[in-house]
Protein backbone atom coordinates (compact mmCIF):
# COMPACT_ATOMS: atom_id res chain seq x y z
CA UNK A 206 0.00 0.00 0.00
CA UNK A 207 2.66 2.48 1.09
CA UNK A 208 4.80 1.08 -1.65
CA UNK A 209 2.13 2.20 -4.08
CA UNK A 210 1.74 5.51 -2.33
CA UNK A 211 5.44 6.01 -2.62
CA UNK A 212 5.37 6.19 -6.30
CA UNK A 213 3.91 3.47 -8.46
CA UNK A 214 2.87 6.35 -10.64
CA UNK A 215 5.30 9.05 -9.70
CA UNK A 216 7.79 9.51 -6.92
CA UNK A 217 6.49 13.05 -6.56
CA UNK A 218 3.11 11.81 -5.32
CA UNK A 219 4.70 10.19 -2.30
CA UNK A 220 6.56 13.26 -1.19
CA UNK A 221 3.30 15.13 -1.56
CA UNK A 222 1.30 12.56 0.40
CA UNK A 223 3.57 11.48 3.24
CA UNK A 224 4.65 14.09 5.71
CA UNK A 225 7.58 12.77 7.77
CA UNK A 226 8.73 14.55 10.92
CA UNK A 227 12.55 14.43 11.00
CA UNK A 228 14.19 12.64 13.94
CA UNK A 229 15.66 15.80 15.41
CA UNK A 230 12.45 17.85 15.65
CA UNK A 231 11.00 18.54 19.16
CA UNK A 232 7.96 16.42 18.30
CA UNK A 233 10.33 13.48 17.76
CA UNK A 234 12.57 14.00 20.75
CA UNK A 235 10.31 15.47 23.45
CA UNK A 236 7.63 13.30 24.99
CA UNK A 237 6.23 14.20 28.37
CA UNK A 238 4.56 12.43 31.26
CA UNK A 239 2.32 14.28 33.69
CA UNK A 240 3.29 13.38 37.27
CA UNK A 241 2.11 14.15 39.88
CA UNK A 242 1.07 17.71 38.93
CA UNK A 243 3.41 18.88 36.16
CA UNK A 244 4.91 17.79 32.84
CA UNK A 245 8.20 15.86 32.92
CA UNK A 246 10.19 15.54 29.70
CA UNK A 247 11.34 11.93 29.30
CA UNK A 248 15.10 11.37 29.06
CA UNK A 249 16.46 10.99 25.54
CA UNK A 250 19.97 11.14 24.05
CA UNK A 251 19.32 14.49 22.31
CA UNK A 252 18.90 16.24 25.70
CA UNK A 253 22.45 15.47 26.86
CA UNK A 254 23.71 13.43 29.79
CA UNK A 255 23.49 16.14 32.49
CA UNK A 256 19.98 17.20 31.69
CA UNK A 257 18.84 13.56 31.64
CA UNK A 258 20.61 12.78 34.90
CA UNK A 259 19.10 15.82 36.57
CA UNK A 260 15.61 14.71 35.50
CA UNK A 261 16.22 11.16 36.74
CA UNK A 262 17.47 12.33 40.14
CA UNK A 263 15.09 15.21 40.79
CA UNK A 264 11.68 14.21 39.45
CA UNK A 265 9.34 12.29 41.81
CA UNK A 266 8.20 10.13 38.88
CA UNK A 267 11.61 8.41 38.96
CA UNK A 268 11.88 7.98 42.72
CA UNK A 269 12.78 4.40 43.57
CA UNK A 270 13.10 3.58 39.87
CA UNK A 271 16.89 3.55 39.46
CA UNK A 272 17.54 1.19 42.39
CA UNK A 273 14.85 -1.20 41.11
CA UNK A 274 16.32 -1.07 37.59
CA UNK A 275 19.70 -2.16 38.94
CA UNK A 276 18.17 -4.84 41.17
CA UNK A 277 16.45 -6.50 38.18
CA UNK A 278 19.49 -8.67 37.57
CA UNK A 279 18.82 -10.61 40.76
CA UNK A 280 15.07 -11.10 40.37
CA UNK A 281 14.10 -14.77 40.06
CA UNK A 282 12.76 -15.70 36.63
CA UNK A 283 9.17 -16.77 36.09
CA UNK A 284 8.20 -20.40 36.38
CA UNK A 285 8.38 -22.47 33.19
CA UNK A 286 4.62 -23.18 33.42
CA UNK A 287 3.66 -19.51 33.05
CA UNK A 288 2.18 -19.14 29.56
CA UNK A 289 1.42 -15.43 29.88
CA UNK A 290 1.09 -12.64 32.41
CA UNK A 291 -0.21 -9.07 32.42
CA UNK A 292 2.20 -6.26 31.49
CA UNK A 293 1.58 -4.70 34.93
CA UNK A 294 2.39 -7.88 36.80
CA UNK A 295 5.45 -8.64 34.65
CA UNK A 296 6.96 -5.16 35.05
CA UNK A 297 6.13 -4.93 38.77
CA UNK A 298 7.73 -8.31 39.35
CA UNK A 299 10.95 -7.47 37.55
CA UNK A 300 11.30 -3.70 37.93
CA UNK A 301 8.97 -2.77 40.80
CA UNK A 302 5.49 -1.28 40.98
CA UNK A 303 6.58 2.40 40.52
CA UNK A 304 8.04 1.58 37.10
CA UNK A 305 4.80 -0.17 36.12
CA UNK A 306 2.40 2.41 37.51
CA UNK A 307 4.27 5.66 36.84
CA UNK A 308 6.02 4.94 33.54
CA UNK A 309 4.79 1.86 31.72
CA UNK A 310 1.08 2.50 32.41
CA UNK A 311 1.43 5.87 30.65
CA UNK A 312 3.06 4.29 27.61
CA UNK A 313 0.21 1.78 27.30
CA UNK A 314 -2.30 4.63 27.65
CA UNK A 315 -0.57 6.23 24.67
CA UNK A 316 -0.79 3.22 22.39
CA UNK A 317 -3.69 1.02 23.54
CA UNK A 318 -5.65 3.33 25.89
CA UNK A 319 -5.37 0.18 27.96
CA UNK A 320 -4.95 -1.12 31.48
CA UNK A 321 -1.51 -2.67 31.99
CA UNK A 322 -3.03 -5.12 34.48
CA UNK A 323 -5.15 -6.67 31.70
CA UNK A 324 -2.88 -6.47 28.65
CA UNK A 325 -0.68 -9.43 27.72
CA UNK A 326 3.07 -9.10 28.36
CA UNK A 327 3.81 -11.98 26.03
CA UNK A 328 2.02 -10.24 23.15
CA UNK A 329 2.99 -6.64 23.80
CA UNK A 330 6.49 -6.98 25.29
CA UNK A 331 7.61 -10.11 23.44
CA UNK A 332 11.30 -9.26 23.51
CA UNK A 333 11.36 -8.62 27.27
CA UNK A 334 9.22 -11.71 27.84
CA UNK A 335 11.69 -13.76 25.84
CA UNK A 336 14.84 -12.27 27.39
CA UNK A 337 13.64 -13.10 30.90
CA UNK A 338 14.00 -16.82 30.14
CA UNK A 339 16.78 -16.69 27.56
CA UNK A 340 20.04 -18.21 28.71
CA UNK A 341 18.46 -19.53 31.89
CA UNK A 342 21.70 -21.31 32.84
CA UNK A 343 23.17 -17.94 33.83
CA UNK A 344 19.89 -16.53 35.13
CA UNK A 345 21.13 -12.96 34.94
CA UNK A 346 17.97 -11.12 33.99
CA UNK A 347 16.81 -8.89 31.16
CA UNK A 348 19.17 -5.93 31.64
CA UNK A 349 22.32 -8.01 31.30
CA UNK A 350 20.89 -9.71 28.22
CA UNK A 351 20.16 -6.31 26.67
CA UNK A 352 23.64 -5.04 27.56
CA UNK A 353 25.19 -8.10 25.97
CA UNK A 354 23.25 -7.50 22.75
CA UNK A 355 24.42 -3.88 22.65
CA UNK A 356 28.09 -4.62 23.35
CA UNK A 357 28.17 -7.42 20.78
CA UNK A 358 26.45 -5.22 18.15
CA UNK A 359 23.60 -7.63 17.80
CA UNK A 360 19.89 -7.09 17.30
CA UNK A 361 17.32 -9.59 18.44
CA UNK A 362 14.47 -9.60 15.96
CA UNK A 363 11.38 -11.76 15.81
CA UNK A 364 11.49 -14.44 13.18
CA UNK A 365 8.48 -13.04 11.33
CA UNK A 366 10.05 -9.56 11.09
CA UNK A 367 13.25 -10.96 9.59
CA UNK A 368 11.26 -13.19 7.23
CA UNK A 369 9.26 -10.19 6.01
CA UNK A 370 12.39 -8.05 5.55
CA UNK A 371 14.10 -10.80 3.58
CA UNK A 372 11.03 -11.36 1.43
CA UNK A 373 10.74 -7.66 0.68
CA UNK A 374 14.37 -7.47 -0.38
CA UNK A 375 14.01 -10.50 -2.67
CA UNK A 376 10.57 -9.59 -3.95
CA UNK A 377 10.76 -8.19 -7.43
CA UNK A 378 7.05 -7.62 -7.86
CA UNK A 379 7.17 -4.27 -6.09
CA UNK A 380 8.64 -1.07 -7.37
CA UNK A 381 12.25 -1.26 -6.13
CA UNK A 382 12.92 2.40 -6.77
CA UNK A 383 9.91 3.52 -4.77
CA UNK A 384 10.73 1.09 -1.96
CA UNK A 385 14.27 2.43 -1.73
CA UNK A 386 12.87 5.96 -1.72
CA UNK A 387 10.47 5.10 1.07
CA UNK A 388 13.27 3.47 3.09
CA UNK A 389 15.46 6.55 2.74
CA UNK A 390 12.61 8.85 3.64
CA UNK A 391 11.59 6.81 6.69
CA UNK A 392 15.12 6.38 8.05
CA UNK A 393 15.21 10.14 8.72
CA UNK A 394 11.72 10.17 10.13
CA UNK A 395 10.33 9.52 13.60
CA UNK A 396 6.64 9.79 12.83
CA UNK A 397 4.72 10.44 9.66
CA UNK A 398 1.34 11.70 8.73
CA UNK A 399 -0.48 12.35 5.49
CA UNK A 400 -0.80 15.85 4.19
CA UNK A 401 -4.59 15.52 3.98
CA UNK A 402 -4.81 13.41 7.15
CA UNK A 403 -5.12 9.65 7.53
CA UNK A 404 -8.20 9.67 5.30
CA UNK A 405 -5.83 10.21 2.38
CA UNK A 406 -4.71 6.62 2.74
CA UNK A 407 -8.32 5.45 2.39
CA UNK A 408 -8.91 7.75 -0.59
CA UNK A 409 -5.80 6.49 -2.30
CA UNK A 410 -6.78 2.85 -1.74
CA UNK A 411 -10.30 3.47 -2.93
CA UNK A 412 -9.12 5.20 -6.12
CA UNK A 413 -6.68 2.41 -6.78
CA UNK A 414 -9.29 -0.33 -6.28
CA UNK A 415 -11.85 1.50 -8.43
CA UNK A 416 -9.37 1.66 -11.26
CA UNK A 417 -9.13 -2.16 -11.34
CA UNK A 418 -11.69 -3.85 -13.59
CA UNK A 419 -11.71 -7.05 -11.50
CA UNK A 420 -12.70 -5.29 -8.28
CA UNK A 421 -16.34 -4.75 -7.32
CA UNK A 422 -16.94 -2.47 -4.37
CA UNK A 423 -20.20 -2.74 -2.46
CA UNK A 424 -20.37 0.22 -0.10
CA UNK A 425 -23.07 0.27 2.60
CA UNK A 426 -23.81 -3.39 2.04
CA UNK A 427 -23.87 -5.56 5.11
CA UNK A 428 -22.58 -9.11 4.82
CA UNK A 429 -25.26 -11.34 6.33
CA UNK A 430 -23.79 -14.76 5.82
CA UNK A 431 -20.71 -16.48 4.54
CA UNK A 432 -21.00 -20.07 3.36
CA UNK A 433 -18.30 -22.48 2.31
CA UNK A 434 -18.66 -25.43 -0.02
CA UNK A 435 -15.87 -27.83 0.88
CA UNK A 436 -16.45 -29.92 -2.29
CA UNK A 437 -15.05 -27.14 -4.51
CA UNK A 438 -13.53 -24.94 -1.75
CA UNK A 439 -15.61 -21.90 -2.73
CA UNK A 440 -17.41 -19.26 -0.69
CA UNK A 441 -20.76 -17.68 -1.36
CA UNK A 442 -21.79 -14.46 0.33
CA UNK A 443 -25.27 -13.25 1.26
CA UNK A 444 -25.58 -9.52 1.71
CA UNK A 445 -28.33 -7.14 2.79
CA UNK A 446 -28.96 -6.23 -0.87
CA UNK A 447 -28.50 -9.72 -2.32
CA UNK A 448 -29.72 -12.47 0.02
CA UNK A 449 -28.43 -15.29 -2.13
CA UNK A 450 -25.47 -14.76 -4.35
CA UNK A 451 -24.70 -16.79 -7.42
CA UNK A 452 -21.08 -15.60 -7.44
CA UNK A 453 -18.46 -17.75 -5.81
CA UNK A 454 -15.14 -16.75 -4.32
CA UNK A 455 -11.90 -18.56 -3.54
CA UNK A 456 -10.85 -16.68 -0.42
CA UNK A 457 -12.33 -14.60 2.36
CA UNK A 458 -10.21 -11.99 4.12
CA UNK A 459 -11.58 -10.87 7.45
CA UNK A 460 -10.43 -7.64 9.08
CA UNK A 461 -13.32 -7.50 11.56
CA UNK A 462 -13.22 -8.95 15.06
CA UNK A 463 -13.26 -12.68 15.87
CA UNK A 464 -16.76 -12.27 17.40
CA UNK A 465 -18.11 -10.69 14.17
CA UNK A 466 -16.52 -13.44 12.09
CA UNK A 467 -18.30 -15.97 14.31
CA UNK A 468 -21.62 -14.23 13.53
CA UNK A 469 -21.04 -14.44 9.77
CA UNK A 470 -20.17 -18.09 9.94
CA UNK A 471 -22.97 -19.29 12.24
CA UNK A 472 -25.46 -21.28 10.14
CA UNK A 473 -29.00 -19.94 10.13
CA UNK A 474 -32.11 -22.04 10.58
CA UNK A 475 -32.58 -22.06 6.81
CA UNK A 476 -28.97 -22.76 5.94
CA UNK A 477 -28.14 -24.51 2.68
CA UNK A 478 -27.53 -28.09 3.81
CA UNK A 479 -24.97 -28.68 1.05
CA UNK A 480 -22.66 -26.11 2.65
CA UNK A 481 -20.17 -26.84 5.44
CA UNK A 482 -21.12 -25.95 8.97
CA UNK A 483 -18.41 -24.49 11.22
CA UNK A 484 -17.50 -26.66 14.20
CA UNK A 485 -18.60 -25.59 17.66
CA UNK A 486 -14.94 -25.57 18.55
CA UNK A 487 -14.24 -22.86 15.90
CA UNK A 488 -17.20 -20.76 17.00
CA UNK A 489 -16.27 -20.99 20.67
CA UNK A 490 -12.60 -20.22 19.94
CA UNK A 491 -13.71 -17.08 18.03
CA UNK A 492 -16.16 -15.97 20.70
CA UNK A 493 -14.02 -16.75 23.73
CA UNK A 494 -10.74 -15.58 22.18
CA UNK A 495 -12.12 -12.24 20.99
CA UNK A 496 -10.36 -9.34 22.71
CA UNK A 497 -12.52 -6.76 24.44
CA UNK A 498 -12.08 -3.24 23.12
CA UNK A 499 -12.18 0.26 24.56
CA UNK A 500 -13.98 3.49 23.64
CA UNK A 501 -11.83 6.60 23.34
CA UNK A 502 -13.20 10.15 23.28
CA UNK A 503 -11.03 12.31 21.04
CA UNK A 504 -11.46 16.05 21.50
CA UNK A 505 -9.77 18.36 19.00
CA UNK A 506 -9.24 21.92 20.11
CA UNK A 507 -8.06 24.75 17.87
CA UNK A 508 -6.74 27.99 19.35
CA UNK A 509 -6.13 31.03 17.21
CA UNK A 510 -3.01 31.86 19.24
CA UNK A 511 0.03 30.13 17.69
CA UNK A 512 2.09 30.81 20.84
CA UNK A 513 0.22 29.19 23.70
CA UNK A 514 2.39 28.54 26.78
CA UNK A 515 2.94 24.87 26.02
CA UNK A 516 6.31 23.12 25.73
CA UNK A 517 7.62 21.95 22.36
CA UNK A 518 7.11 18.24 21.78
CA UNK A 519 4.78 15.45 20.70
CA UNK A 520 2.51 15.66 23.71
CA UNK A 521 2.09 14.15 27.14
CA UNK A 522 0.65 11.04 28.70
CA UNK A 523 -0.97 10.58 32.10
CA UNK A 524 -0.01 7.46 34.09
CA UNK A 525 -2.54 5.51 36.16
CA UNK A 526 -0.83 6.63 39.38
CA UNK A 527 -1.77 10.31 38.97
CA UNK A 528 -4.17 11.15 41.83
CA UNK A 529 -7.78 11.45 40.73
CA UNK A 530 -8.00 15.11 41.77
CA UNK A 531 -5.31 15.87 39.15
CA UNK A 532 -7.23 13.98 36.50
CA UNK A 533 -10.91 13.62 37.41
CA UNK A 534 -11.82 13.52 33.69
CA UNK A 535 -9.80 10.32 33.26
CA UNK A 536 -7.81 11.75 30.37
CA UNK A 537 -5.16 9.44 28.88
CA UNK A 538 -2.99 12.10 27.28
CA UNK A 539 -2.79 15.11 25.00
CA UNK A 540 -1.19 15.39 21.56
CA UNK A 541 0.32 18.76 20.65
CA UNK A 542 -1.13 18.29 17.21
CA UNK A 543 0.27 21.37 15.54
CA UNK A 544 3.75 19.96 16.18
CA UNK A 545 3.03 16.67 14.43
CA UNK A 546 1.49 17.80 11.17
CA UNK A 547 4.29 19.83 9.64
CA UNK A 548 4.71 23.52 8.88
CA UNK A 549 1.48 25.49 9.23
CA UNK A 550 0.08 28.81 8.17
CA UNK A 551 -0.95 30.22 4.83
CA UNK A 552 2.65 30.72 3.73
CA UNK A 553 4.49 27.82 5.33
CA UNK A 554 2.21 24.88 4.52
CA UNK A 555 3.26 25.06 0.86
CA UNK A 556 6.62 25.03 -0.82
CA UNK A 557 6.60 26.62 -4.21
CA UNK A 558 9.26 25.30 -6.55
CA UNK A 559 9.39 27.92 -9.22
CA UNK A 560 12.95 27.96 -10.38
CA UNK A 561 14.59 24.83 -9.07
CA UNK A 562 18.17 25.38 -10.18
CA UNK A 563 18.20 28.73 -8.40
CA UNK A 564 16.39 27.55 -5.31
CA UNK A 565 18.22 24.32 -4.83
CA UNK A 566 21.38 23.05 -6.40
CA UNK A 567 21.62 19.34 -7.03
CA UNK A 568 22.96 17.43 -3.99
CA UNK A 569 22.10 20.23 -1.61
CA UNK A 570 19.72 18.84 0.99
CA UNK A 571 16.55 20.62 1.90
CA UNK A 572 15.03 19.04 5.02
CA UNK A 573 11.54 19.42 3.56
CA UNK A 574 12.21 17.85 0.17
CA UNK A 575 13.61 14.57 -0.93
CA UNK A 576 16.70 15.12 -3.11
CA UNK A 577 15.52 12.47 -5.59
CA UNK A 578 12.25 14.23 -6.04
CA UNK A 579 14.01 17.53 -6.59
CA UNK A 580 16.37 15.94 -9.12
CA UNK A 581 13.44 14.43 -10.97
CA UNK A 582 11.50 17.67 -11.06
CA UNK A 583 14.62 19.45 -12.26
CA UNK A 584 14.97 16.94 -15.10
CA UNK A 585 11.34 17.43 -16.02
CA UNK A 586 11.69 21.19 -15.69
CA UNK A 587 8.43 21.10 -13.71
CA UNK A 588 7.07 24.02 -11.79
CA UNK A 589 5.29 22.72 -8.73
CA UNK A 590 3.58 23.88 -5.62
CA UNK A 591 3.94 21.18 -3.00
CA UNK A 592 1.96 21.00 0.22
CA UNK A 593 4.29 20.00 3.04
CA UNK A 594 2.10 20.78 6.06
CA UNK A 595 -1.48 19.81 6.91
CA UNK A 596 -2.63 23.20 8.12
CA UNK A 597 -3.07 26.26 5.99
CA UNK A 598 -4.01 28.29 9.10
CA UNK A 599 -1.56 29.11 11.87
CA UNK A 600 -2.66 28.71 15.49
CA UNK A 601 -2.40 25.79 17.90
CA UNK A 602 -4.10 22.39 17.68
CA UNK A 603 -4.42 20.05 20.66
CA UNK A 604 -6.01 16.60 20.74
CA UNK A 605 -7.18 15.40 24.15
CA UNK A 606 -7.82 11.67 24.51
CA UNK A 607 -10.18 10.63 27.30
CA UNK A 608 -11.56 7.35 28.63
CA UNK A 609 -10.16 4.14 27.18
CA UNK A 610 -9.90 1.43 29.84
CA UNK A 611 -11.07 3.87 32.53
CA UNK A 612 -14.54 3.52 30.99
CA UNK A 613 -14.51 -0.27 30.67
CA UNK A 614 -17.78 -1.72 31.91
CA UNK A 615 -19.54 1.68 31.81
CA UNK A 616 -23.12 1.75 30.55
CA UNK A 617 -23.78 3.69 27.32
CA UNK A 618 -25.80 6.33 29.22
CA UNK A 619 -22.90 6.98 31.59
CA UNK A 620 -20.49 7.98 28.81
CA UNK A 621 -20.15 11.75 28.34
CA UNK A 622 -21.84 13.32 25.33
CA UNK A 623 -19.75 15.38 22.93
CA UNK A 624 -20.50 18.77 24.50
CA UNK A 625 -19.60 17.46 27.96
CA UNK A 626 -16.42 15.92 26.54
CA UNK A 627 -15.38 19.33 25.14
CA UNK A 628 -15.84 20.90 28.58
CA UNK A 629 -13.84 18.04 30.14
CA UNK A 630 -11.02 18.52 27.63
CA UNK A 631 -10.90 22.26 28.25
CA UNK A 632 -10.61 21.70 32.00
CA UNK A 633 -7.78 19.16 31.45
CA UNK A 634 -5.89 21.73 29.37
CA UNK A 635 -6.54 24.46 31.90
CA UNK A 636 -5.35 22.38 34.86
CA UNK A 637 -2.35 20.71 33.23
CA UNK A 638 -1.10 23.36 30.78
CA UNK A 639 -2.53 26.51 32.40
CA UNK A 640 -4.14 27.51 29.12
CA UNK A 641 -7.15 29.68 29.96
CA UNK A 642 -7.91 30.95 26.44
CA UNK A 643 -11.08 29.68 24.84
CA UNK A 644 -10.52 27.53 21.75
CA UNK A 645 -11.86 28.99 18.52
CA UNK A 646 -13.03 25.54 17.41
CA UNK A 647 -13.74 22.41 19.41
CA UNK A 648 -14.89 19.04 18.15
CA UNK A 649 -15.38 15.82 20.09
CA UNK A 650 -15.99 12.36 18.78
CA UNK A 651 -16.46 9.12 20.65
CA UNK A 652 -14.44 6.45 18.85
CA UNK A 653 -16.36 3.33 19.76
CA UNK A 654 -14.53 0.05 20.20
CA UNK A 655 -11.48 1.94 18.96
CA UNK A 656 -8.66 -0.29 20.16
CA UNK A 657 -8.67 -4.05 20.85
CA UNK A 658 -7.20 -5.00 24.21
CA UNK A 659 -4.87 -7.96 23.81
CA UNK A 660 -5.75 -9.87 26.94
CA UNK A 661 -3.53 -12.25 28.90
CA UNK A 662 -3.65 -15.52 26.93
CA UNK A 663 -4.11 -13.74 23.55
CA UNK A 664 -1.37 -15.77 21.88
CA UNK A 665 -2.90 -19.13 22.82
CA UNK A 666 -6.39 -17.89 21.85
CA UNK A 667 -5.17 -16.91 18.36
CA UNK A 668 -3.36 -20.25 17.97
CA UNK A 669 -6.63 -22.11 18.71
CA UNK A 670 -8.52 -20.00 16.16
CA UNK A 671 -5.83 -20.72 13.56
CA UNK A 672 -6.07 -24.48 14.07
CA UNK A 673 -9.86 -24.41 13.83
CA UNK A 674 -9.91 -22.19 10.73
CA UNK A 675 -7.51 -24.48 8.91
CA UNK A 676 -9.57 -27.53 9.89
CA UNK A 677 -12.99 -26.11 8.99
CA UNK A 678 -12.13 -23.82 6.06
CA UNK A 679 -8.96 -25.38 4.72
CA UNK A 680 -7.04 -22.12 5.20
CA UNK A 681 -9.36 -20.26 2.82
CA UNK A 682 -10.20 -17.66 5.45
CA UNK A 683 -7.37 -15.24 6.11
CA UNK A 684 -7.48 -12.77 8.97
CA UNK A 685 -5.64 -9.51 9.41
CA UNK A 686 -5.74 -6.16 11.12
CA UNK A 687 -5.70 -4.89 14.69
CA UNK A 688 -7.87 -7.67 16.14
CA UNK A 689 -5.65 -10.45 14.94
CA UNK A 690 -1.94 -9.78 14.84
CA UNK A 691 -1.58 -7.86 18.11
CA UNK A 692 -0.67 -4.54 16.44
CA UNK A 693 -2.85 -1.41 16.36
CA UNK A 694 -0.80 0.80 14.05
CA UNK A 695 -1.02 1.61 10.37
CA UNK A 696 2.40 0.01 9.89
CA UNK A 697 1.18 -3.22 11.51
CA UNK A 698 -1.81 -3.28 9.16
CA UNK A 699 0.32 -2.63 6.09
CA UNK A 700 2.68 -5.42 7.15
CA UNK A 701 -0.09 -7.98 7.63
CA UNK A 702 -1.85 -6.90 4.42
CA UNK A 703 1.37 -7.52 2.49
CA UNK A 704 1.76 -10.95 4.04
CA UNK A 705 -1.89 -11.86 3.40
CA UNK A 706 -1.70 -10.98 -0.28
CA UNK A 707 1.42 -13.12 -0.54
CA UNK A 708 -0.33 -16.06 1.15
CA UNK A 709 -3.14 -15.88 -1.39
CA UNK A 710 -0.86 -15.35 -4.36
CA UNK A 711 1.23 -18.37 -3.36
CA UNK A 712 -1.83 -20.43 -2.28
CA UNK A 713 -0.30 -21.07 1.15
CA UNK A 714 -3.45 -22.61 2.54
CA UNK A 715 -1.85 -23.90 5.72
CA UNK A 716 -1.61 -20.22 6.73
CA UNK A 717 -4.37 -17.96 8.01
CA UNK A 718 -2.31 -15.03 9.30
CA UNK A 719 -2.24 -16.60 12.78
CA UNK A 720 0.14 -19.51 12.14
CA UNK A 721 3.07 -17.80 13.89
CA UNK A 722 1.14 -18.04 17.17
CA UNK A 723 1.32 -21.83 17.12
CA UNK A 724 4.28 -23.16 19.11
CA UNK A 725 6.90 -21.00 20.78
CA UNK A 726 8.17 -17.68 19.42
CA UNK A 727 11.30 -17.87 17.28
CA UNK A 728 14.00 -15.19 17.47
CA UNK A 729 16.82 -14.26 15.14
CA UNK A 730 20.14 -12.71 16.13
CA UNK A 731 21.37 -10.23 13.55
CA UNK A 732 24.97 -9.06 13.57
CA UNK A 733 24.65 -5.34 12.84
CA UNK A 734 28.18 -5.12 11.38
CA UNK A 735 27.92 -8.02 8.94
CA UNK A 736 24.13 -8.45 8.70
CA UNK A 737 24.59 -12.19 9.31
CA UNK A 738 21.32 -13.66 10.63
CA UNK A 739 21.16 -16.75 12.82
CA UNK A 740 18.24 -18.33 14.59
CA UNK A 741 18.93 -17.66 18.27
CA UNK A 742 20.55 -20.86 19.57
CA UNK A 743 19.30 -20.10 23.10
CA UNK A 744 15.56 -20.50 22.44
CA UNK A 745 13.44 -20.74 25.59
CA UNK A 746 13.30 -24.30 26.80
Ligand SMILES: C=Cc1c2[nH]c(c1C)Cc1[nH]c(c(CCC(=O)O)c1C)Cc1[nH]c(c(C)c1CCC(=O)O)Cc1[nH]c(c(C)c1C=C)C2
Nearest residue numbers: 236314315316318520521522537538539540606694695696
Ligand atom coordinates in the same frame (compact mmCIF):
# COMPACT_ATOMS: atom_id res chain seq x y z
C1 LIG B 1 -3.30 9.46 24.82
C2 LIG B 1 -3.78 8.49 24.11
C3 LIG B 1 -3.29 8.02 22.82
C4 LIG B 1 -2.32 8.63 21.98
N1 LIG B 1 -2.21 7.86 20.86
C5 LIG B 1 -3.03 6.78 20.95
C6 LIG B 1 -3.74 6.86 22.17
C7 LIG B 1 -4.76 5.88 22.67
C8 LIG B 1 -3.18 5.70 19.98
C9 LIG B 1 -1.94 5.26 19.32
N2 LIG B 1 -0.64 5.59 19.61
C10 LIG B 1 0.20 4.96 18.75
C11 LIG B 1 -0.58 4.18 17.88
C12 LIG B 1 -0.04 3.35 16.78
C13 LIG B 1 0.06 4.23 15.58
C14 LIG B 1 0.72 3.61 14.40
O1 LIG B 1 1.74 2.95 14.57
O2 LIG B 1 0.21 3.80 13.30
C15 LIG B 1 -1.92 4.35 18.25
C16 LIG B 1 -3.15 3.74 17.61
C17 LIG B 1 1.67 5.09 18.66
C18 LIG B 1 2.39 5.56 19.85
N3 LIG B 1 2.05 6.64 20.61
C19 LIG B 1 2.97 6.80 21.61
C20 LIG B 1 3.95 5.77 21.47
C21 LIG B 1 5.15 5.59 22.36
C22 LIG B 1 3.59 5.00 20.37
C23 LIG B 1 4.35 3.79 19.84
C24 LIG B 1 5.12 4.05 18.62
C25 LIG B 1 5.85 5.33 18.56
O3 LIG B 1 6.81 5.53 19.31
O4 LIG B 1 5.50 6.17 17.73
C26 LIG B 1 2.99 7.83 22.67
C27 LIG B 1 1.87 8.79 22.72
N4 LIG B 1 0.60 8.61 22.30
C28 LIG B 1 -0.15 9.71 22.55
C29 LIG B 1 0.71 10.67 23.19
C30 LIG B 1 0.27 12.05 23.64
C31 LIG B 1 1.96 10.08 23.31
C32 LIG B 1 3.22 10.57 23.88
C33 LIG B 1 3.48 11.65 24.46
C34 LIG B 1 -1.57 9.88 22.24
